[in-house]
Amino acid sequence: MIQLTIDTNKIKEARNYAAKIVNSLTWLLQDYTSTTIERTVLRLMGIDGIAGDNTPIPNLVVEHLQQKKVLNRGAAYWLANAIVAKNLSAQEVAELVATNQLDLTEISAQPNQKVLEILDKISSENLAKIAEQRQIRQQAFEKYGRRNKPAIYVIVATGNIYDDVVQAKAAAREGADIIAVIRSTAQSLLDYVPYGATTEGFGGTFATQENFRIMRKGLDEVGQELGKYISLTNYASGLCMPEISAMGALERLDCMLNDAMYGILFRDINMKRTLLDQYFSRMINAYAGIQIQTGEDNYLTTSDAIEKAYTVTASQLINEQFALISGIEHKNMGLGHAFEINPAIENSFLYELSHALLTHTLFPDCPTKYMPPTKFATGNIFRTYLLNGMFNFVGQITDQGTQLLGMMTEAVHTPHLVDRALAIENAQYVFNATKDFKNEFTLKPDGIINKRAKQVLEEATDFLRKVSEKGLFQAMSAGEFADIVRTETGGKGLDGVLPKSEDYLNPFMDKMKTELKLQ
Amino acid sequence: MIQLTIDTNKIKEARNYAAKIVNSLTWLLQDYTSTTIERTVLRLMGIDGIAGDNTPIPNLVVEHLQQKKVLNRGAAYWLANAIVAKNLSAQEVAELVATNQLDLTEISAQPNQKVLEILDKISSENLAKIAEQRQIRQQAFEKYGRRNKPAIYVIVATGNIYDDVVQAKAAAREGADIIAVIRSTAQSLLDYVPYGATTEGFGGTFATQENFRIMRKGLDEVGQELGKYISLTNYASGLCMPEISAMGALERLDCMLNDAMYGILFRDINMKRTLLDQYFSRMINAYAGIQIQTGEDNYLTTSDAIEKAYTVTASQLINEQFALISGIEHKNMGLGHAFEINPAIENSFLYELSHALLTHTLFPDCPTKYMPPTKFATGNIFRTYLLNGMFNFVGQITDQGTQLLGMMTEAVHTPHLVDRALAIENAQYVFNATKDFKNEFTLKPDGIINKRAKQVLEEATDFLRKVSEKGLFQAMSAGEFADIVRTETGGKGLDGVLPKSEDYLNPFMDKMKTELKLQ
Amino acid sequence: MSIKIDPTKIKPYGDSLDDGRMQISFALPAPADEKGKEAARLLLKKMGLENIEVCYYSDLGEGFTHFVAYVSTNATIDLTKIEVKTVDTPVMDLEETDKFMAENVKRKITVVGACIESDAHTVGIDAIMNMKGYNHRFGLERYQYFRTINMGAQVPSEELLAKAVEENADVVLVSQVVTQKNIHIRNLTKLIELAEAEGLRDKMLFICGGPRISHELAIELGYDAGFGSGSYATDVASYIAFHFAK
Amino acid sequence: MSIKIDPTKIKPYGDSLDDGRMQISFALPAPADEKGKEAARLLLKKMGLENIEVCYYSDLGEGFTHFVAYVSTNATIDLTKIEVKTVDTPVMDLEETDKFMAENVKRKITVVGACIESDAHTVGIDAIMNMKGYNHRFGLERYQYFRTINMGAQVPSEELLAKAVEENADVVLVSQVVTQKNIHIRNLTKLIELAEAEGLRDKMLFICGGPRISHELAIELGYDAGFGSGSYATDVASYIAFHFAK
Ligand code: B12
Ligand code: B12
Ligand SMILES: Cc1ncc(COP(=O)(O)O)c(C=O)c1O
Numbered sequence A, B: 001m002i003q004l005t006i007d008t009n010k011i012k013e014a015r016n017y018a019a020k021i022v023n024s025l026t027w028l029l030q031d032y033t034s035t036t037i038e039r040t041v042l043r044l045m046g047i048d049g050i051a052g053d054n055t056p057i058p059n060l061v062v063e064h065l066q067q068k069k070v071l072n073r074g075a076a077y078w079l080a081n082a083i084v085a086k087n088l089s090a091q092e093v094a095e096l097v098a099t100n101q102l103d104l105t106e107i108s109a110q111p112n113q114k115v116l117e118i119l120d121k122i123s124s125e126n127l128a129k130i131a132e133q134r135q136i137r138q139q140a141f142e143k144y145g146r147r148n149k150p151a152i153y154v155i156v157a158t159g160n161i162y163d164d165v166v167q168a169k170a171a172a173r174e175g176a177d178i179i180a181v182i183r184s185t186a187q188s189l190l191d192y193v194p195y196g197a198t199t200e201g202f203g204g205t206f207a208t209q210e211n212f213r214i215m216r217k218g219l220d221e222v223g224q225e226l227g228k229y230i231s232l233t234n235y236a237s238g239l240c241m242p243e244i245s246a247m248g249a250l251e252r253l254d255c256m257l258n259d260a261m262y263g264i265l266f267r268d269i270n271m272k273r274t275l276l277d278q279y280f281s282r283m284i285n286a287y288a289g290i291q292i293q294t295g296e297d298n299y300l301t302t303s304d305a306i307e308k309a310y311t312v313t314a315s316q317l318i319n320e321q322f323a324l325i326s327g328i329e330h331k332n333m334g335l336g337h338a339f340e341i342n343p344a345i346e347n348s349f350l351y352e353l354s355h356a357l358l359t360h361t362l363f364p365d366c367p368t369k370y371m372p373p374t375k376f377a378t379g380n381i382f383r384t385y386l387l388n389g390m391f392n393f394v395g396q397i398t399d400q401g402t403q404l405l406g407m408m409t410e411a412v413h414t415p416h417l418v419d420r421a422l423a424i425e426n427a428q429y430v431f432n433a434t435k436d437f438k439n440e441f442t443l444k445p446d447g448i449i450n451k452r453a454k455q456v457l458e459e460a461t462d463f464l465r466k467v468s469e470k471g472l473f474q475a476m477s478a479g480e481f482a483d484i485v486r487t488e489t490g491g492k493g494l495d496g497v498l499p500k501s502e503d504y505l506n507p508f509m510d511k512m513k514t515e516l517k518l519q
Numbered sequence C, D: 001m002s003i004k005i006d007p008t009k010i011k012p013y014g015d016s017l018d019d020g021r022m023q024i025s026f027a028l029p030a031p032a033d034e035k036g037k038e039a040a041r042l043l044l045k046k047m048g049l050e051n052i053e054v055c056y057y058s059d060l061g062e063g064f065t066h067f068v069a070y071v072s073t074n075a076t077i078d079l080t081k082i083e084v085k086t087v088d089t090p091v092m093d094l095e096e097t098d099k100f101m102a103e104n105v106k107r108k109i110t111v112v113g114a115c116i117e118s119d120a121h122t123v124g125i126d127a128i129m130n131m132k133g134y135n136h137r138f139g140l141e142r143y144q145y146f147r148t149i150n151m152g153a154q155v156p157s158e159e160l161l162a163k164a165v166e167e168n169a170d171v172v173l174v175s176q177v178v179t180q181k182n183i184h185i186r187n188l189t190k191l192i193e194l195a196e197a198e199g200l201r202d203k204m205l206f207i208c209g210g211p212r213i214s215h216e217l218a219i220e221l222g223y224d225a226g227f228g229s230g231s232y233a234t235d236v237a238s239y240i241a242f243h244f245a246k
C-alpha cells in the first residue's frame, strides 16, 4: 500500500473530538423517540399494508396514538395490549385501528406480564426473520466468495422497478457487485413509505418493500446463474430512515445509504428527528449485518472540494462515532468521500489521491465508499468517461471498499443501459491494469500529497474541536457545517419527535442492544 | 522523476553492441550511393518540377544518368559540367535532360576547377536556404518559448491538403504542438515524390513539396495568431527518404519520421538501399536542425508487446548509433516506443510504465516519441478514449518528449475533426492534473516495474550481442528482427544502389559532414 | 484554393467538407452477433442515414446489445435563417449595475427565489442569488439595489408565490435542474399557471433558470426570461436592471 | 409483470422500453453558441429525431463546433425478418479438421494469400495463414492438409493471380484492412474482375477477409466467402475443408 506519513496522535486527537460530540447527545438518543421509530416498531412486529387514502397502516396506527397523546409509551405497548386483550394478530389489530374500528387507548390495560410475553414472542419471531436473512447472505458469501474490492457499485434509476430489474441484471452480468436503486426525487421528504410495486418515479424509483423484494429476487436469480452474490442497496434517509432499514433488513438488502447528518444538512430535516432516526436505523442495520454507507460526497457538491475537504474528514469521524454507538462494526462502515476537484486545477489528481489516501489512513478497516466526479461533468461524455477512469485509478490504488462508478452521462440523465455497461468496463480495465500499482511506490514524506493530507487532517481537527466545544446543535445553528444554517427547532419533522415516558417499551431496540452489546 | 534502479554498466554494454553493429557498415555508407541520394542532390541544387508523364525532373535526370551508366560519378558532377559548358542554370539543364533535348554524357568534360567552383557556389547558396529556415525556427522558439513537454503531436490525414490545413489549424488552436500530415497508403513504395498540391489520398495525404509549403504557411499563420510556434512533421521513409528530408529542410518542417530500419522490415525495401538513404537523409535533418523520430512502435503492432519489448529497446539503440554517425544530436533524436500491451493483461499498466521508464532511462537527453495504443483498439470509442488517457498519464509521469495522441476512433477511421479535439482535451487534462505526480513517488527497487525493466534491457543486450556477432545483414536474413526475414539482395529498390566511382562528387554531403564535424 | 462552406446548407463534418459524418451509440434489444449488427444497420438506414459503418458491438446482457456506428446524414440546415431568442440586454458587472440602478432604477428591487416542487438542486439558484456567487462573480445579494430572499429547495409553487406577495416582490426566480421525463416543464408550467390564476403574472418579473433552460424555452412557457448553464448573477442582474429602468 | 419486447418492432433502448434513445456526436460548421446549438437541434429534427437534447457543445476552432446530443428515434426494425448470410459450415478445431480432411478430402489443399494492392496490413492474413496463428489458434500452415503461400503486403492483384496459377492453387485468400473511401471495395472488385477475365474465378475458391468484411459483403462482391473481425484459422479451415469434401 501507498502510505501517508501521518502522526497517529493527530488522528487520535481528531477522533476524540468526534467522540465527544457524539457522546454529548446521549440525552436525546436515550430519552426520545420519534413517529418514524414507532412506525418501524410496528413494521418489525409484522404490520404492513395500506388503508384509506393509500396510507401505510403503520402511519395510521402511529397517528392514532399520537392523536391520543399516548405515543410516548411506545407503539409496541399499545399493540401488544390489544393483541392480548383481543387475541388477534398484530396485523389484525393494526388493520382495525387503521380503519377506525378500534381505539387502542380504550382497551383496558392487560397484565404487564402478558404484554411483555407477547412482545417478547413477536419480537423474537421477527428478529429471527432478519437473522435468517443475515445468515442467507453470509452463506452466499461463503459459497461464492467475498465481495470484490473495490466493489463495483452502480445505480439503476429508471423510475420503473421492472425496467430497473432488467438494468440491474444486465449490470450484474457485466460485473457489478452492488446495485443501488436510486430513489425518486421527492421521496425523502415523504413522512411515509409508499406501498407496493411502482412504475413511475423521477430520476429514481420509489423505495417500497415490494420493490425491494422484486429487485432482491431478480438479483438472486442472476447471482445464482453467475455464481456470485450480488448485493443490493437503497437509501435509509429522509423522514423514514429506520422504516427503510427495517424493510431492508427483512428483504435482505446488503448495504444502506445511511448518513447521520445528511438529512439535516441537505434535506432540511430537523436535527433531533434525524439523529434519533439514524440511531435506531443504524441499530437495525447492525443487527441485520447490513453495511451502512455515508454521504460525505454531498459536502463537495455544494462546496469547493479543496477548500472544504476537511468537512468530509470531520463528517466521516462523526459518522464513525454515531455508527459505533449503534453497534455497527468498522467492517460495516462504508464511510463516504468523493473525487470532486475541479479537473482544470493543476495537480488536481494529486489532491484527489491525497484525500482518498487520507480516508484510507483514518479508516483502514472500513470499506470506504468512494464517489465519482459529478460536479464538473459537463455533458461531454468522452471527457467524463476519462475522469471516471482516473477516479477508478485512485480507487484501486488507495484500496477503497466500494467504488460508486461514475457515468459518462453525468450532467445529462440518470444512467442508460449502455452508460452503465461502459462504466463497468472502465472500472474493470483500470482495476485490473493497475492491480499492483500501490505496491510499487513509496510516497515522499514531504511531497504535495503528504502535505495536503496533513493540512486537511489539521483543518478537520480544528473544526471538530470547535464543534465539540460548542456542541453539535449550536455549531449547526451557526452554519458551521457546509455553510448551511440549521436550527434545533427548524426543519421538517420536529413534530414527530417526542420524549419517551417512564414506561416506554421498544422490545426490538432492547433486544438488539443486548445482542449488539450496547448500553 | 521516478527513477529505475538500473546498472549503468548494463546500459553501456548494450550501447556498445549497437555501436559495433552500426560501425561495421562503414563500407556501405561511405562507398555507395543510391538513385534517391542522387535525386536528392539534384533537388538540393534547386531542381524541381515535372515533365513527360508527370515524372519529377530529378527522377528523369537520374534515370538518364543511370541509363548511360555514369551515375556512380554523382549527378552533381554531370549537372555542374553541363552548367559550366552551357552557361545555363541547374534547372534549365535538368529540364533539357528531362525533355530528352540534352544528353549529359555527350557534353565534353569541363575543367575540374570550374566544375568544383560552380558546385561550391550552388551548394553554398542552397544550403544557406536551409540554414535560413533553421534560423527562422530557432528565432520563433526563442520568441514564443520552447515546445511543451510532452509535446502534443496529432496527425491529420484527410487525403486533401486543404482539408488538412483546416484540421491542423483547428488542432493548433486547441493546443497541438506538432502536426503530422500522414501520407497516403501507397506513397512509400513509389520511387519518386509526387508533385504539386494534392487533394486525393487514402488514409493520408501525399507528401509533396507544395503540400509541405501549404501546410507550413497555414501553421505559421495560426501560430502567429496564437503566439506559439507550431511544428510540422512528415515521413522521410520509403523509397525516397533523403528527397523528403531535403524538401522538409527547404520548407521548414521541424521533425521527420526517419527510422533506419523501418523500410527494410515493414516495407520490404532492400536493406542496402534503406541504410544508404537514411544515412544521407539524417544528415540533411541534422543540418536542418530537424528532429528525427523513429518507429519502434511498429514492432509491437505485429508482435506481442511484452514478449517482444526488447526489440524496441534494441532498435532504439541501433537507431541512436545510426543517428550519431549522421550528425544528429541527442536533443534531436525522437526515439520511438509505444503503449501497446493487451489491456486485458493483469498489471498491463505497470508493464507499460516500466517500458516507458526504460526508454527514458536509456535516453535521458532525447525527446522520445511515445506512441498510443492502437492494436487493442476495438471500435469502442469510449474505451479507446480511456486507454488514451492512461497512455497520456504514462507519458506525463515518464517525461516523454513527444506524445503522439491516441484517437478514440483508432480501428475505425483516420481522425475526424472531433476525434482530434477530444484527444487534445484528454492529454491536456491528464498532463495538467498529474503534473507533479512523478516527483511524489520513489519506485521500489524490487517491484514489478523495476524487475520488468531489467529483464527487457537484458533481453535487448543479448539480442544486440547476437546481432553484433552475426552482423546486421545476416541477422536480418535469419529473421531475427520482428520474425521478418529480409535478405541482402531481396526487397524493393536494390537496383537503385550503386558503388561510387573514385571521382564521385556530392558537394552537399561533403559540406554537411564538415559542418556537422563528421568524418 | 481552400475549403469553402455554404452557410445556407451546413452539414456535419468529419474530415471532408459536407461528408455529413456523425457518431451514434445506442442499445438495441437484439443479439450481439452479425444479425444484431444487421438490425442496427437497417435501423440506421431506416432513419435515412448513409455510409453506415457499425464499428463496434458488445453484449449488454438481458438480450440487449450496444452498437457504435459512424454514419452520414444528408440533412442540411440553413444557418442564415436561424433565429434564437436570447436575452439581449447588455451585460454589466457588479459596479456598473450598481451605478446603472442608482441612476435609472433608484430603489431596491426585491427578488424572491426558490428551487420549486420536487427539485432540491440549490447550487444553481444559490450561484445567482447568494452573496458568494459563482466562479468569482458575486450573487445578487451583494448588489446595492437588490433585496434577495432565497427560499431554497423543494419549495411548493404556492409557497413561493405567497412569499412573493408577502414580500412585495418585483422579481420571482425559479430554478429547475431535474429534467427527467420533463418534470421541469411540468413544474414551471404549474407555477406560471398558478401565478396567472392569482393575477400575479403581470405584477412581477418571472425568470427561470437551470442547465436545460434556454431563453426561448422560458418565453414559450410564459416566463419573461430564462437562463441556462453558465449564466452568472451579472447576466441576471443586468437583465433585471434594464427591465426596471424602462 | 415485467418488461416485454416485441421482436417485430425493436427500437433503441435507453432506460425505458421503446424510448428510442440514442447518443449522437458530430461537428458542424456553426458557431459555438445558442445559435449553433439551435442549428444542431434543427438538423437532428430534420433527420426525424425527437426529444432532442443537445447536452454539450464546444468550439473546435476554424468555425466548427462539436455537439453531443441525446435523441429519440421512431424507427423500428422487425428482428424476425432479418436474414444475414453467414458462413454456416460448422467450426472444427485443428485436430478435427485434420481428421476430417484425412477422411473426406484426402489431399493437400493449396492456399495462396496476400494483402492486395495498396494494403500493407499483414497481421490479419498472417493470423489466418501463418504457423503462429492468433489468440492461441494456429494458422493454416500448421494444418496437415494445407499447403500455404503467404505473399505478404501490397501485392498487385495480377501478381497474386499469377502466383495462384503457378502454384495450382485451390484457394485464394485476400485481405483488406484499409477501408478509407471504400478503397477495399475497389481493390476487391479489381481482383475478382481480373480473375473472371482470366477465367480463374470458378477454378478456385476466393475468400476475402478484414475488419470491415462480412460474409454478406463478400458474396455481394463475387467472392465465395468473407470473414470479419475476430475470425480464426479454425473458421477458415473448416469452411475450406467442407467445401472440398463435397
Ligand atoms: C450537486 C448535485 C446534486 C446534489 C444537490 C445539492 C444541492 N444542494 O444543490 C444532491 C446530491 C442533493 C443531488 C440530488 C439529486 N440529484 Co443531482 N446532481 C447534482 C450535480 C452533480 C450538480 C448540479 C450542480 O450543482 N451544478 C452546478 C450549478 C452551478 O449549475 P446549474 O444548476 O446548472 O446552475 C447554473 C445554471 O443552470 C443557472 N441556473 C440554475 N438555476 C437557475 C435559476 C435562475 C433563476 C437563473 C437565473 C439561473 C439558474 O445558473 C447557474 C449558474 O451558472 C448534477 C450533475 C451535473 N454535473 O450537473 C446532478 C443531477 C442534476 N442530479 C440528478 C438527479 C437525478 C438527482 C436525484 C434525483 C438523484 C436521486 N434519485 O436521489 C437527487 C434529487 C434531489 C432533488 N430532490 O432534486 C440528475 C438529473 C437528471 C436529469 N436530467 O433530470 C443529474 C443531472 C445527475 C445525473 N446525471 O443523473 N444532486
Ligand atoms: C497494425 C496497424 C498498422 C501497421 C501494419 C503492420 C502490418 N504488418 O500489418 C502499420 C504501422 C504498418 C500500419 C500502417 C498504416 N495504417 Co494501420 N493499423 C494498424 C492497426 C493498429 C491494427 C491492425 C491489426 O493488425 N489488427 C489485428 C488483426 C489480427 O486484425 P484484422 O486485420 O482485422 O484481421 C482479422 C480479421 O479481420 C480477419 N482477416 C483479416 N484479413 C483476412 C483475410 C482473410 C482471407 C480472412 C479469412 C480473414 C482475414 O482475420 C483476422 C484475425 O481475426 C489498425 C487499427 C486497429 N486497431 O485495428 C490500424 C489501421 C487499420 N491503419 C490505418 C491506416 C490509415 C494506416 C496507414 C494508411 C497510415 C498511413 N497513412 O501511413 C498505413 C497504411 C499502410 C498500408 N499501405 O496499408 C487505419 C485504416 C483506416 C480505415 N478504416 O481505412 C486503421 C484502422 C487505424 C486508424 N484508425 O486510422 N498500420
Ligand atoms: C447520504 C445520502 N442519503 C440519501 C441520499 C438520497 O437522497 P434522498 O434521501 O434525499 O432521496 C443521498 C443522495 O445522494 C445521500 O448521499
Ligand SMILES: Cc1ncc(COP(=O)(O)O)c(C=O)c1O
Binding pocket: B183, B184, B185, B187, B188, B235, B236, B237, B238, B257, B258, B259, B262, B267, B293, B294, B295, B296, B298
Ligand atoms: C517509422 C515510420 N516511418 C514511416 C511510416 C509511414 O509509413 P510509410 O513510410 O510506409 O508511408 C511510419 C508509419 O507508421 C513509421 O512508423
